[in-house]
Amino acid sequence: MRVIIAKTAGFCMGVRKAMDNVLDAANKRERDDGVVYTEGPLIHNPQVLERLEKKGISALKESTDLTKSTVVIRAHGITPKRRRELEESGAEICDATCPRVKRVQSVIEKHAKDGYSTIIVGDDGHAEVIGLLGYTEGKGYVISSSEDVSSLPDMDKVCIVAQTTQDMHTYALTVEKLKHRYKDHKEFETICSSTSKRQEEVINLSEAVDAMIVVGGRGSANTNRLAHISANRGTPTFLVETEKELDLKKLIDFSVIGVTAGASTPNWLIQSVVDKVQAFQAKKVGKVRIFTEKAITVLIGSFMYIGIGAASFSYSSSVLLGIDPRIKFCAIATLFLFSMYVLNHFANKEAAALNEPSRAKLYEKHQGVFVVLGIVAAVISFVLAFTVSLEVFFCVFLLFYLELHIGFLLSQRDFPVLFDIIVWHRFQARKRYL
Ligand code: SF4
Known part of the structure; x- marks a missing residue:
């Protein structure tokens, strides 16, 4: 899969x-x-x-x-x-x-002042549509599809707009019908580019996969639209709010699964759904593959790949500079970077849980092991640096010191205030010179 x-x-x-x-x-x-x-x-x-x-x-x-x-x-x-x-x-x-909703508000406001009635193609009662209606000076109408055009009253001048998350196809069909009915009209393409790109991608993706999972809130208009677009193209589609709602038995017969999400779905929720599908897939394949995938997951999740990258970088730099590559330098780079990434992860646990849920789970499960590994790696890198020379030890120590203090400063609640004060004083000083 x-x-x-x-x-x-x-x-x-x-x-x-x-x-x-x-x-x-x-x-x-x-x-x-x-x-x-x-x-x-x-x-x-x-x-x-x-x-x-x-x-x-x-x-x-x-x-x-x-x-x-x-x-x-x-x-x-x-x-x-x-x-x-x-x-x-x-x-x-x-x-x-x-800003894209503000643009629609100003289009409506301007035309309402010029005597136009407004027709909004969107979902009646949706928060954005309620807001837009407030700019129509009492001359606004909401329709959801071309079938509703006949229910509208006769009007002299009409301004046609779409809710920013409207389905492109529905809007195009509705506008065609509206243009026939109202000769004096002005039509604005107000579907947000983020929505249209998302819908275009779901159209293409639903043709390339065997089934589609749409992640997002059931109350979200754009999430529901993505699910409709995919289902209307004949692709089995599953709308889920979280990974807990995913029924894996229903995915058993599909080899390629597409995953998309609405504009209000955070990355950590998408990632949790993807993780669940991938874990299920692991159960279906052979032991060697499971072992390989687990090894790769641990390698990436534990930041070991950063250490390996640092060693390769140290080795290739030495070769390019014409210096004999030294194992000790590679080991210092590997252990130092590994320890910094691991310890940094614990300093930013909240952010990691949101952005990288699978890595956060791995670290939570083996917290003690990773803390010990991080500290031991840092200590060994200092000892190795000391055995090379005092200068190298000083460089490693300086990097450690900077990392520690910059990290601490950025994590302080008052740091943004301090920063604002510094910027304000610099601005005032500059004004005195102008
Ligand atoms: S979908 Fe997002 S970017 Fe587009 S109009 Fe709505 S809030 Fe703005």
């Missing part, structure tokens, strides 16, 4: 930006004891929302007192009326509306 992961799977630019904004706001509020709310669920992914809740970030409720709080407007955007209400509530507003 082969697994092909779609290149476009995972967070889109707008969702990544919204996540960055909300985490920045949370870090800032942590320092002054405030609270961070999101205007509606930040994204349509229950697992990510659960993690945000653990950080104290939750969706805003009607009766919430907004004193000393920050409200993050999510990527879908909101209506101008709702924005005014939030501004009047006294909360600090952090606008994470996706």
Whole structure:
């Protein structure tokens, strides 16, 4: 069984930006004891929302007192009326509306002022569509397909737009019909390029694989669309929110599996699904292959490959410089880099669990072994460096010292504040010279 992961799977630019904004706001509020709310669920992914809740970030409720709080407007955007209400509530507003959604809002706003009625091709009731309707000055209509065109009233001038995550094919068919019905129209291609690329890739991928797994929240419009596109092309398609929902028995007869994900699905969830499929595949193949794959996994997961790479680099540099390659130098490079990567992993456990779940699991399982290995490797590299010369020992020690202190500084909560203060002072000093 082969697994092909779609290149476009995972967070889109707008969702990544919204996540960055909300985490920045949370870090800032942590320092002054405030609270961070999101205007509606930040994204349509229950697992990510659960993690945000653990950080104290939750969706805003009607009766919430907004004193000393920050409200993050999510990527879908909101209506101008709702924005005014939030501004009047006294909360600090952090606008994470996706720039591509903002573009659609301004197209609608401009045309509504010029007397156009707006037709939005999208999902009625979806947060982005509700926000867009707020810019239509009360002259907005939502339809989901070409079949709904006949239900629309007669209008003089119409502005046609799509929800940014609309299916390209559905939009093209609907626009064709709308153009026939409304002679005075202006049509805008507002499907986001991230959505169209994702949909194009799922079309191609679904033709190249035997089955498709779509990872993402069931409440996510773009995830559901990906699943529909794949299923409509006749490819057996499985939509799952997490790896726990994956029924491996259903995959037994397929040799090539495609994996894609919605714009609000984080990498760690995609990776967990891929890991589960690959572990299942391992059970179906011979012992030699299982052993080889396990060895490769340990080699990569444990950072041993970094050490081997460092040894090869040291050896080839010596050859290129015309120096006799020395085993000791190769060993110092191998042990030093291996120890730094291993110890660094434990310093950034939270990030590793999100970005590299399989490596994090391996390290969690053998935590004691890896800590001992990391420390022993560091000590041996120092001893070896000392036996070569004091200069080499000093270089290794200096690298260790820098790694330790830069790592420590970056992990400090106040580091961004210190950095802001330094930048601000430098800016003020520069202004005095201008
Ligand atoms: S799908 Fe496109 S429009 Fe929607 S949030 Fe992502 S980048 Fe923005």
